[in-house]
């Protein structure tokens with residue numbers, strides 16, 4: 001059977017550090033980049049007799065996320081002990097949620113309308129950070145020794161388990177980008193992969209189109225780059241397809257992705273859930289979120305950026321709509337940057353909507369777009385809109401005047417540069433137009449770098465053709 005009949009079955013488990021002031025079960029401060037082991041106490045170091053006290057704000061943040069993902073919010077959530085033995089876990093267990101998480105099934109809609117199921121979202125504590133030194137660089141196997149920083153131990157960690165609804169590597173990355181944006185907009189986390197405040201485990205399986213049930217899946221742990229996540233999924237998809245077609249057994253395992261070779265290597269075979277011997281945490285009472293709290297948090301929910309994208313896209317020509325609206329919203333509404341990069345009339349209405357200044361911009365869009373297309377710097381555009389916002393000046397008129405003023409300032413500089421570089425001018429007129437770049441550079445330098453190089457280019461070429 002042709003390999004195109006295989007379908008990717010991919011789901012993400014996303015871990016997010018919550019942006020609380022203190023840790024999940026003690027009052028140690030959370031401070032990224034602090035000196036090692038300076039934020040610890042008997043609770044997060046698991047001294048005998050120390051008892052955990054849950055962080056109320058972390059619980060609220062988890063519920064807020066649950067509401068944003070249309071999750072069922074539990075009436076009664078139970079913290080559970082997840083037992084395993086590792087140097088970064090001083091208690092010998094992690095406090096997590098197992099059978100009764102705070103947030104039950106939900107869904108996340110992407111801008112194109114595709115819905116990704118959310119299985120659950122729960123609250124737990126992060127482990128400490130282990131640094132492996134010497135020997136094989138940065139890896140536990142073959143290291144000479146390992147160091148543990150307990151500052152991170154006990155950080156509130158939100159785990160969002162996505163359903164295996166993702167069908168291409170691109171869609172998986174797209175989902176994660178939008179989920180991240182939603183998390184950032186909720187104000188519950190910085191969700192920065194470089195800092196490790198957002199990490200993802202990727203589950204990859206394949207099936208023949210129309211096939212029911214599950215084939216063994218590979219879990220790729222602790223991914224912290226959008227690019228690598230996309231590449232790891234693509235690599236796992238290819239390897240599994242090949243294995244199935246060759247009749248080889250595909251074993252359920254945990255894998256590491258090696259970016260250098262674009263290959264997956266077996267990390268360890270998958271522990272069964274039973275291995276963790278989960279049981280309800282005896283030191284904590286169940287969490288029963290009051291209805292008033294959930295109601296209040298509902299009102300705290302900011303508008304979804306996905307809804308904004310869809311609304312803006314509705315105002316745009318269909319062929320560019322979604323991509324452009326997405327770019328506008330996801331780049332922090334920097335509509336000017338988008339307008340300047342794209343140089344097209346069709347972008348201006350979107351820009352206007354993104355800015356919430358539709359009344360004033362929409363009317364001026366065609367005139368403004370022409371000016372933007374002709375020649376204008378980012379600074380000039382900023383200036384024009386500041387002027388228009390503070391008085392009865394039309395931004396397009398302002399820009400037209402500014403452009404003329406710029407040109408009249410540039411002309412004497414251009415004359416001076418031409419006079420000072422007769423050799424280059426002669427070379428240019430002899431047909432070697434490449435030398436124009438040098439002359440543009442001279443004008444730019446003389447103008448103190450303020451001139452728009454596109455304007456300089458045009459004026460210089462005009463001037464050189466005159467004589």
Ligand SMILES: [Zn+2]
Nearest residue numbers: 026028041044
């Ligand atoms: Zn502590």
